[in-house]
Amino acid sequence: MKGILLLNGEPYRGEIEDSSSLVFCCDGAYAWAKGKVRIDENVGDFDSLPYLPEPKPLTIYPSEKNYTDGEIALFKLIDRGVDEVLLYGGGGGRADHFLGNLHLLYAAWQRGVSASMINNDGEIRLGAGKMTLDGLKGKTVSVLPFGKDALVTRSQGMKYPLIDLKLEYGTCRGISNVVTSDRAWIESADTVLVFVNNEI
Numbered sequence: 001m002k003g004i005l006l007l008n009g010e011p012y013r014g015e016i017e018d019s020s021s022l023v024f025c026c027d028g029a030y031a032w033a034k035g036k037v038r039i040d041e042n043v044g045d046f047d048s049l050p051y052l053p054e055p056k057p058l059t060i061y062p063s064e065k066n067y068t069d070g071e072i073a074l075f076k077l078i079d080r081g082v083d084e085v086l087l088y089g090g091g092g093g094r095a096d097h098f099l100g101n102l103h104l105l106y107a108a109w110q111r112g113v114s115a116s117m118i119n120n121d122g123e124i125r126l127g128a129g130k131m132t133l134d135g136l137k138g139k140t141v142s143v144l145p146f147g148k149d150a151l152v153t154r155s156q157g158m159k160y161p162l163i164d165l166k167l168e169y170g171t172c173r174g175i176s177n178v179v180t181s182d183r184a185w186i187e188s189a190d191t192v193l194v195f196v197n198n199e200i
Helices: 027-033 069-079 095-110
Strands: 002-006 021-026 041-043 084-088 114-119 122-132 140-145 150-156 165-167 185-197
Touching: 002 027, 002 069, 021 027, 021 069, 027 041, 041 069, 069 084, 069 095, 084 095, 095 114, 095 122, 095 185, 140 165
Parallel strands: 002 021, 002 084, 021 041, 084 114
Antiparallel strands: 114 122, 122 185, 140 185, 150 165, 150 185
16 A cells, blocks of 8 residues: 655645555645645644644644654554555755655665655655666666665666766765666665656
8 A cells, every 4th residue: 555645845736646545644734735635644743734634633742752743644654554655745945854854765664665755856765776767768867875885786777877886975976867768777785865856
């Protein structure tokens, strides 16, 4: 089952396909998501809204807590059995929140759940092993290590082949590659972030 997690930040302008998905909305994301996508549950402390959203939250969490609203919603989705999570919003606004939202991708991946963040500029994926990039011919793609150095062992369908390439944490070597084939992939021995940009 697929989960959709709606996050506060820059409102997502595209369409959101919610059929056969469990949709959780975090606090202030309700302001841009209401009427745009079906919401199964609203989650958070609701300190970013001047009213309570619909459907009414099952729990209102304290604003002073050890987990963000996004973490709580993500863990609830995983507990409900989702095996994939798509995060919408989460970019723009506060940079610390954006970086924290990237950590949600890692938290999902650690628990065996694939996760991607989709925003107005593109998509951000996180993972290790073989990561497919099918149907992205012509797209600019950047690959960056997450948390530590990463070894990208192989690739296919990339303008700049990634073969036994060490991406050192704190450098920008993986920025701005281009997908050259309808069937493309990279394979990494370590955790990487893959940014797929929306421009041609």
